[in-house]
Amino acid sequence: MVERSGITTVLELYRASQVRVYEEENILERINDWTTKFLKQELQSNNILDKKLKEQVEFELKNFHGIIDRIGHRRNIELYVADDNQSSDVHNEDLQKFSRQDFNLCQAQHQKEFELLERWYYVDSKLDSMEYGRNVTRVAHILTSAMMADPELDHARAAFAKNIVLVTRLDDFFDYHGSREDSLKIIDLIREWKHPSSLTYSNEEVExxxxxxxxxxxxxxxxxxxIQGRDITNVLTHLASQ
Structure with missing residues (x-):
C-alpha cells in the first residue's frame, strides 16, 4: 500500500504530464500513461484510505480532458484537509481568506473587461447596428475568462474575445445574410488592407x-x-483572409 505522500506525488506528476508545449511529447505521454494506470489501480484496490485524497484522485481522472484553473482551485480548497495542530488551522484560514480575495479581485477585473468588450461592440464597432447576426459577446467573455483566468493575460483575453465575436459576425454574414458579391468584397478588402476611410463600400454592413x-x-x-519586437499586421491579415 502506497503512503499518502506517495499518492500525492504521483497525482502531481499526472497533472504535470498534461502540460505540453508541443502536440507530440513522448516522455510526457509515457508519464501520463503510467500515472493514469497507477492511480486507477490504487482506486480499484482501495489503497487510498484518505477519503479527501481519494475524491481528489477520482476528480482528476474523471476530468482527464482538462480542468479549468478556477474550478480546479476551488475543488482543491474544498478538499483541503488541515492538520490538528494550530499552525495548520491558521494556515487553512489564511488560505481560505487569500482565495476569496483572489476570486473577488479576478471577478472585478473580468467585469471591467466585459464592460470594455461591450463598449467595443456597441460603441466603437457598431456591430449591433447590423440587421442580422449573433451577439456572442457574453459567450466570448465567459470562454476567454475561463480559459485564461490569470490577471496578467488581460490583453490576450480581450483579443481572443473580440476574435470570437468578429468571426461569428462574419460567419453569419457569409452564410446567411450577405450576398455573394458582398462576401467577396469583404475578402478583397481584407487582402488590400487599406484604411477604412479611403475605401468605398457596396453597403453599410460591409463597411x-x-x-x-x-x-x-x-x-x-x-x-x-x-512584446514581439516587430509588426505582426501582415500575419494577422493573412490569418483573417484564410
Whole structure:
C-alpha cells in the first residue's frame, strides 16, 4: 500500500504530464500513461484510505480532458484537509481568506473587461447596428475568462474575445445574410488592407464589418509590437483572409 505522500506525488506528476508545449511529447505521454494506470489501480484496490485524497484522485481522472484553473482551485480548497495542530488551522484560514480575495479581485477585473468588450461592440464597432447576426459577446467573455483566468493575460483575453465575436459576425454574414458579391468584397478588402476611410463600400454592413476588423487587428498589432519586437499586421491579415 502506497503512503499518502506517495499518492500525492504521483497525482502531481499526472497533472504535470498534461502540460505540453508541443502536440507530440513522448516522455510526457509515457508519464501520463503510467500515472493514469497507477492511480486507477490504487482506486480499484482501495489503497487510498484518505477519503479527501481519494475524491481528489477520482476528480482528476474523471476530468482527464482538462480542468479549468478556477474550478480546479476551488475543488482543491474544498478538499483541503488541515492538520490538528494550530499552525495548520491558521494556515487553512489564511488560505481560505487569500482565495476569496483572489476570486473577488479576478471577478472585478473580468467585469471591467466585459464592460470594455461591450463598449467595443456597441460603441466603437457598431456591430449591433447590423440587421442580422449573433451577439456572442457574453459567450466570448465567459470562454476567454475561463480559459485564461490569470490577471496578467488581460490583453490576450480581450483579443481572443473580440476574435470570437468578429468571426461569428462574419460567419453569419457569409452564410446567411450577405450576398455573394458582398462576401467577396469583404475578402478583397481584407487582402488590400487599406484604411477604412479611403475605401468605398457596396453597403453599410460591409463597411461596419471591415472597419471593425481593421481597427481591431490594427490595435492588436500595436499592443503586440513592444512584446514581439516587430509588426505582426501582415500575419494577422493573412490569418483573417484564410
Amino acid at each position: 461596419i464589418l471591415y472597419t471593425a476588423l481593421y481597427n481591431t487587428l490594427t490595435e492588436l498589432a500595436e499592443i503586440a509590437y513592444p
